[in-house]
Amino acid sequence: DFAYRMPTSLGEGGNGNVYKAIQQSTGTMVAVKEAKTEDNSAAARISAVRACRKEVRLMELLGGHKHVVKLIATCTCATTAPGCQGALMMELCDDSLHGFRCQS
Known part of the structure; x- marks a missing residue:
């Protein structure tokens, strides 16, 4: 089930949001x-x-590894934002890679 509500932007990159x-x-x-x-x-x-x-494919291949986020669902974006070509729903991590690196 890919339905979600109350999206809040976490970031933007070259390949999407x-x-x-x-x-x-x-x-x-x-x-x-x-x-x-x-x-x-x-x-x-x-x-x-x-x-x-x-x-x-990479997330499915590496699924279950403790350092890879869990893929929950995928969709084509006919139901989401204009210009969107696909979307992934994943587990939400509490921290950023930058924060993790600063702790090391």
Whole structure:
């Protein structure tokens, strides 16, 4: 189930945006990463979808490792933001990589 509510922006990168949200079916806080394109050309959309699928395959392959976030669900974005080419719902981590590195 990919339905979520109350998204709050956590950050923005070259491949899309990451939000903190509540998964509606469980009430759990999650991270939602939307893969977006700068332009709406077919080539850009295909590239974004391929990158999203590659990330999903890697997360599935590495799933269960304590240092890899858990993938909860995926979707194509007909139901989310304009320009979105795919989205991943993942467990929400409490800290950033920067914060983790500063603790080491």
